Amino acid sequence: MEKCNILGIQYDNTTVAKAAKDIYEFACSNARGYVVTPNAEIAETCFKNKELKTAVENADFILPDGAGVIMASKILGRPLKCRVTGVDTAKELLLIMSKTRKRLYLLGAKPGVSERAAENISAMYPGIVIAGTHHGYFKDDEEVISLINNADPDIVFVALGYPRQEIFMYNNYKRVNAVMMGIGGGVDIFAGEAKRAPDFFINHNLEWFYRLLKQPTRIGRMMKLPAYIIRAVFWKITSRKE
Incomplete structure (x- = not known):
């Protein structure tokens, strides 16, 4: 994959459909590994959180989730094809999995939420086999890994929020007999x-703004987006001088 x-992050320059297909084929090869979907907030945090940075760098798939990453890629003259969000890729992956009755495990969210998510997924994608669920608390x-492996899933959706989900997947991917994919709030x-x-906000790369309108308390976290863009501009300017 290109x-x-x-x-500093080696993103897969791909599309939602291609990423889902590649992840599915990776899982079908009985591989162990994991998928991360860094947005600008996560990417900016990587500069200060070395544990998160290591987890992101070692993923088998690194998908560009967020308008900030796409904007930075254009500033740097390395434009990515498009946003490849965790939720969109998960939906496309579920569609493919449903055709071959692949097994899915849901890990994350509050108690009871993953069960409701499993019910809805089963209704939307009848061919999916729900191998099991577990909350994120x-x-x-070790106990959770044992439960996952006993359920024998093909793919595990991990929704623990960053940086916990990325670090969890990195620390445990060699022991989980499935491909893990971080989907943040996807289970919710x-x-x-x-x-x-x-759709208006999604299509105009303003999903971050919608979240801010709904949750003004996110303003502190959202400040990482302009910080990331400024970093890209600064890198572009300084690299020209060298």
Whole structure:
């Protein structure tokens, strides 16, 4: 898969459909590994959180989730094809999995939410086999890994929020007998607990702004987006001088 280095992260320069197909084929090869979907907030955090940076860098798939990453790629003269969000890729992957009755495990969210997400996924994608679910409020990785492996899934959707989900996948991918994919708040969305932004905001790369309108307390986190863009501009200017 074509790679594109954006401020130190080697993103897959792909599309939602291609990424889902490649992840599916990777899982069908009985591989162990994981998928991350860094947006600008996560990418900016990587400059200060070395554990997160290591987890992101070692993923088998690094998908560009977020308008900030796409904007930075254009500033740097290395334009990525498009946003490849975790939720969109998960939906496309579920569609492919449903045709071959692949097994899915849901890990994350509050108690009871992953079960509702599983019910909704089963209704939307009848061919999917739900191997199991577990909430995200656990302290013992070993116990959860044992439950996952006993359920024998092909793919595990991990929704623990960043940086926890990325670090969890990095620390445990060699012991989990499946391909893990971080989807952030995706389990809440599948459960109907949260809604994605309206199409207008998504199509105009303003999903981040919609989230800010809905949750003004996110302003502190959102400041990482302009910081990331400024970093890209600064890198572009300084690299020209060299």
